[in-house]
Amino acid sequence: MFKTKRTLLIMLVILSLAVSIIGCSNSGKEESSSAQPAGSESSSGEKAASDNVKAGPAIDKDTVVIATADETPSLSATGHNAVAGDYVNQLMYNGLFRLDNNLNPIPELVKEYTIEEDANGEKSIWVMTLKEGVKFHDGSVLTSDDVIATLLDAKTKPEVRTYTTSVVDVEKVNDLTFKIYTDGASSALLYDLSHHGNMIRPKALIDAGNDFNTNPIGTGAYKFVEWTRGEELKFTANEEYFDPNRAPKIKNIVWKIIPEGSSRTIALESGEIDYIIELDSTSLDSLKANPDVSVLEVPSVSHNWLTVNNEKEPFDNLDVRKALCSAINRADVITVALNGAGIPAGGQTPEGLLGFSPEGFDNYDLEAAKAHMAAWGGDPSTIKLDIICSNDTKRRAGEVIQANLKEIGIEANLSSMDLATYLSETAAGNFTGFIGGYTTNDMVSFLKGVYHSENINASNKTRTNNPEIDELIGKASKAVDQEERRLILEEASKILNQEAYQMPLYQNYIISAHKANLDNTFITAGGSFRVQEWSWK
Template sequence: MKKLGYLLLIILSLFAVACGKTKKESPNGNTVVIAQGAKPKSLDPHMYNEIPGLTVSRQFYNTLFNREKDGSITPELAESYKYNSDTELEVVLKKDVKFHDGTTLTADDVVYSFERMKDKPGASIMIAEIDRVEKVDDLTVKIILKQASSPLLFNLAHPITSIVSKAYEEAGNDLAVAPMGTGAYKLVSYGDGEKIEMESFKDYFAGAPKVAGITFKSIPEDTSRLAALEVGEVDIAYGMAPINAQTIEANENLDLISEPTTATEYITLNTEKAPFDNKDFRVAINYALDRQSIVDSIYLGKAVVARSVVNPNVFGFYDGLEQYTFNVEKAKELIEKSGVTEKSFSLYVNDSPVRVQAAQIIQANLREVGIDMKIEILEWGTYLSKTGEGDFQAYLGGWISGTSDADIVLYPLLDSKSIGFAGNRARYSNPEFDKEVEAARVVSDPEARKEHYKKAQIIAHEDSPLVALYNKNENIGINKRVKGFSYDPTTMHKLGSLEVE
């Protein structure tokens, strides 16, 4: 009988050890820790159209509308809406929506938010067609437009048009470091922005999150981000390099998400500065680049060569553009034709290892056609400031269509009204291009809009203020203990549905 007792004890002990291996306790408990590659420049949702900031700030805020995965628009803070005319949208707000400080959302907050957006470089471009917003009663507003706007509801679903608290900011609070909204999570600690802690908002109108909170960490080095994911220091790692995707897939404790986005990577050429004030020289850059080699060697197949600055997953994409092929002789001919004698320039790159590697291949390609390109690596905030101010010749970057509509690509990036921090860092100005893009903003027929976008993309393709490179996947590593992650191709993921087991 004793022997049987010992045998049972041994079996139970082995079972406990086995369970310990498969159910390793996370140091993060019921909090989910997320790492991304850059520190937010600001948590003010209206300030900058930059992904590291909006990825974090959208957890604190809500917009009037929401864009669903199928591209349809549904109410978020809005309870209902109707168009009284082509230029007047009436919105009724949900009742008893609470801000994190316990106050209730009213029409005054909505009116204040839109007035505030007009003065902010990021949001102003999104509401350019709005003349004014009027309060009807405590839960109703009218949005009066200067002219009809086809992309209006899509723009009002973008996190850069989040609704903020009038009383909170008027009390002197700085939304850049002390955000406070109606979102699923509320701020606990900002620090210096390297580690941003937030807790679940129990009074969230859509239902309190099931996790205690989330924490965002800035870990610029991709290998360090991977290591933190592997040891359980972080639960979710955004923006993983393709070369590390295999490591994530091979780890039994991790899952890999590798999905297409609405983004395009490109080189912006400052058309106001030599040598890129010369069209032939700009087009020559297109022929000099071996895009496929970048896709193959750096992205390992988790990207495709871009045909346009508009992503194929975005409404209005035109797939009939004649692709610029890798043609060294053609590039040399155009350089000769351009008459440019000072064949050198500096390329700004932010401190992303993948972008730096791509820049090195671009540098080698251009050397083959007699162009000396210097690579300058900048910290994220400096990179945004210098490019917004026009203090550059060229830079390597990308743009996410946060609304999945071509308007949010072509109007901010290339319309002359958007030059500077609003998005048109190429400082490109072409009246024919502006005419097509702005016409697409006011017509309601989808096919007519597509035709205007087609013409605009042809013009931009031929002028080459932007050198479209590739459409890459978003690679995300997730600890298997985390459930309920909802992937968003705009990469600005909402995290209110997270759970841990």
């Protein structure tokens, strides 16, 4: 079973994650409106007999109710680096670029761009022109000043630092044209500009110190209405959205927070909600059999792991880390936590991204784990490992890990924490262990976020400080040639496998479910979906 799923993932990546070589000039073409994402299906194509699906409960065609397990830590585009926050940021803001269904960056607010070299050949100059007449939710018109203010402000925010370092400087040409300077060639810039941290906000509000967590003003397809903490968020359609071809088809969005997987399933079946973002895998079989429900399953590039704090004893010891990594039965974790909907992690970097390598990775091997503990020479019973879990899936994974670690004499404890607190505490290093993950669309961004020393106290939660890794990330960021970049990234992957800074578990399938009469739904391998393109049949 796992071999088949791994093959599917590799095929997905070959089709959808090949990075295009950046030429000297590129105007960037919009995706075809008929394109479907690699590895996913529209709701109209999920069931062969879709025309015969029974009518579900009565619906309000002006509203869609979405359920999610985790509440966003912030409505600000720069106040977090969480998937739960990215979902709602995508509603309210736009970037200069966005990722298409195949995870390639395409222009969004940008109309056209070219790439030049400076006189000394030391920097690349990206000359970009904005689309005309784009309005923010407050009625002000988008200009180059807003772009410059946004990109410079984002560089000051530690939560999104990973995605701002490619921008060295920004310069205004006129109201619609500006220049972005990068440190030589950059393979990362367009991906970075697609990240929520660089989504464009009004200069006037940035300068005035606006709290974008309470007053999130962007150019997005939906406007923020209200947030009832712990319960729900409400959004309404932006009637002046700049792109008529992608204007929202459903007026009102209600975003409900339902942490328990079974409760989300019951809410969908009863008609209380219309769409589940994170379907609990234990409900997968029953919902597949329900003719009123459509299920989407997509192999993902999300990398999930047990992280230990490398700055705390004994996790600063390589043999202890390798013992932990070797002791975990990943197949059992997938069975219990995901109901089989995933593949075992095969390295310290995500399989499917350019530069992945399994060489030197500590796969499940109980005897090797015991040998590493013996080489460490300490008493396993003295190891204090408290594993923080922020949802049900992580807790189920944690229970398997608990049992595995007992085999090498380590007693691990599990604790629960809400997502916002979990993100804050783990970023600050206030933990011995936690179960988490990282989702990105290219290996350079993954390595920068998870392992670069500049992101300690932010997204580098292993607190890794390895100058060799930092140097390789820098080289890969400037390597426009794909083969050159692949070799650099593979070298980094092999070093990380040897150092075992964390204990990778799995790459899960992204599983969502919705009422069968909700149309035009899809999910990319990066987990993105676009509510503005949904409609009721």
